Amino acid sequence: MRAQPEQQAPPVQRLRIRYAKRGRLRFTSHRDFSRAFERALVRARIPMAYSSGFNPHPRISYAGASPTGAASEAEYLEIGLAVVTDPDEVATMLDEALPDGLDVVAVVEAGGGSLADRLDASRWRIDLPDTPEAVLSAAAESFLAAESVEVERMTKKGLRTFDSRAAVLALGVTSYDAGSRLEVVVQHTVPSVRPDDVLSGLRHCSGLEVDGTPLVTRLEQGSYDATTGLLRDPFGSGG
CATH class of the missing domain: 3.30.70 (Alpha-Beta Plaits)
Known part of the structure; x- marks a missing residue:
């Protein structure tokens, strides 16, 4: 029998992120953005929590992405962290790691309820x-x-x-x-x-x-x- 994968610890902190798509980056598809964002998490050394299973993924929840070709000042996602980290520090590190035109506007600690329910x-x-x-x-x-x-x-x-x-x-x-x-x-x-x-x-x-x-x-x-x-x-x- 195939060995069961190690179970990952649940996130100790959840952060909600507002970001913008500006200029030529408005043509970025949701799939392209998600790849760019995951690379930025690695470059910025954000202490991400991961899902369990044979192919663990960083805990990221996207909400209501805009259509390709539309600019936006109000895109949202939520991430789960393995280590408690200052939201302002995460905002600065991510903004530096993302390409110009994909800009972090704000990062806050997640409160109760679902982010999607607020949108x-x-x-x-x-x-x-x-x-x-x-x-x-x-x-x-x-x-x-x-x-x-x-x-x-x-x-x-x-x-x-x-x-x-x-x-x-x-x-x-x-x-x-x-x-x-x-x-x-x-x-x-x-x-x-x-x-x-x-x-x-x-x-x-x-x-x-x-x-x-x-x-x-x-x-x-x-x-x-x-x-x-x-x-x-x-x-x-x-x-």
């Missing part, structure tokens, strides 16, 4: 160069007035049709020097509604045609407060 919505900014504000505003009004807006997207399970309107909690339009800008709060659903799905919904409602390539940035993740329209910081109230 039920995202606030996105979509910059649309050369799109007039009046045209985008009219499209947004048509979208918000609709009871449902079905769009199609190819997924791992094939072509899926789903309602892009129901997941949108807020939608606003402003201008900037190169064109106009959408700011949209999207509830995390299954299947997920992404910023490009919202643009598809706008096109479906109004025939909106976008010139150039939209620049998509996730500004926040958190728990949506319907009273204020704000997202609660997932690191608040004890992390």
